[in-house]
Amino acid sequence: MxxxxxxxxxxxxxxxxxxxxxxxxxxxxxxxxxxxxxxxxxxxxxxxxxxxxxxxxxxxxxxxxxxxxxxxxxxxxxxxxxxxxxxxxxxxxxxxxxxxxxxxxxxTDGIGFMKALDDEGIDIRGHKMTLAGAGGAGTAIAVQAALDGVSELSIFNLHDAEWDNAVRNVKLINERTDCHATLHALEDRDDFKAEIQDSFIYTDSTGVGMKPLEGQTLIDDPSWFRKDLVVFDTVYAPRMTKLMAVAQAAGVEHVFNGLGxxxxxxxxxxxxxxxxxxxxxxxxxxxxxxxxxxxx
Missing domain, CATH: 3.40.50.10860 (Leucine Dehydrogenase, chain A, domain 1)
Structure with a gap:
């Protein structure tokens, strides 16, 4: 130095x-x-x-x-x-x-998300993504994905302090991009499962799975996941989150943490x-x- x-x-x-x-x-x-x-x-x-x-x-x-x-x-x-x-x-x-x-x-958070997928040979442009979380990381991912050409975006969030931000995100994405965004309540588990199963990629940007929520996950049932679904957890410490373990137990081929x-x-x-x-x-x-x- x-x-x-x-x-x-x-x-x-x-x-x-x-x-x-x-x-x-x-x-x-x-x-x-x-x-x-x-x-x-x-x-x-x-x-x-x-x-x-x-x-x-x-x-x-x-x-x-x-x-x-x-x-x-x-x-x-x-x-x-x-x-x-x-x-x-x-x-x-x-x-x-x-x-x-x-x-x-x-x-650059959203850019990092898209580039990390590109590095793995995964192109989500023209496809549907289900995204959990509307905080800082989730907002950046949603906006960049929409700008880059993701065709449909289902955003799930709890009715908490970030709900109003999720409403704003959906409105801006629909007004300023060609992506069709919708907002869903994370409390509605049936809807959450259905949207994931209709998606090309599921992304968790909530931070569930990292300290102090290490070992926890929004989804603990492997039947929610198809083998050809892409699963991306923005957490990178620990390297293997509970969500990733559930996805791998379902035989999902493409499972990523947030390190990339x-x-x-x-x-x-x-x-x-x-x-x-x-x-x-x-x-x-x-x-x-x-x-x-x-x-x-």
Whole structure:
């Protein structure tokens, strides 16, 4: 690292709170080193109260950009100059690019989801997806999938704090894309099962299956799944979630966790800042060399 830093090093940040646990600095700095790029990526504890000053510093220090995570993904929007169309629809930003003082906000979570599937040879464009969850990840996935050509989208959510966001998502997708989106109550188990069985892919973006809900799943009956269904769980820790185990017990051929999505959303941000492709396979080895991703 010290061999690469000099008077010309370009700084990129990560602004969130808390954030010291993040794998993003390891991911990006190793990618910069591998490609011989004179960039450095640092994590900054930035609360919502400190966010305006932090964004001003991004301009003042001529940083190339920054990743943004909770609790700042929505709060940063009024502080930016422009939004990518997907970020505007999602209503959240996880990546900022600074072009000579003009700050543009992007969301790369949905891009990461679509690219992770492409990497596995799975093309869901023109097909129907059933999606559980309308939080941050679910919204980004729904919007990007609709923009990229998924033909039909059935979104399931509980009648909780995210229900209104799900209503908004469906409205925007139907107004601004060619995808037909519908909203369903997750409490209606018969409807949930029927929509999954009528889909090309089922995606769980709820976080059920990760701590503190490790070992839990929205679906514990293998009969819900066809062998030719694609099952995608956005959780990547643990590598094998309860949902994935149920799908595999049903003989589902294509079962994936969120590891590929996590790596590819970082790669999308890397491309926006540098114009270069992140060496994803190399980064996977560094971060997860002693583990398997439990995906088929």
């Amino acid at each position: 010290t061999e690469r830093i000099d008077g010309h090093t370009i700084l990129i940040g990560l602004m969130a709170y808390p954030i010291r646990h993040s794998m993003s600095p390891t991911m990006h700095n190793n990618a910069f080193a591998k490609l011989g790029l004179n960039y450095a990526y640092l994590a900054f504890d930035v609360t919502a109260e400190k966010l305006p000053a932090a964004i001003n510093a991004l301009r003042t220090l001529d940083m190339r950009g920054s990743n943004i995570s909770m609790p700042n993904k929505q709060k940063v929007i009024p502080l930016l100059d422009k939004l990518d169309p997907a970020a505007e629809m999602v209503g959240a930003v996880n990546t900022i690019v600074n072009d000579d003082g003009v700050l543009t906000g992007y969301t 999505m996590m790596l590819e959303q970082g790669a999308a941000a890397f491309k926006l800042w540098t114009g270069e492709d992140m060496p994803v396979d190399y980064i996977h080895q560094i971060l997860f060399d002693d583990e398997t991703d439990a995906a088929n």
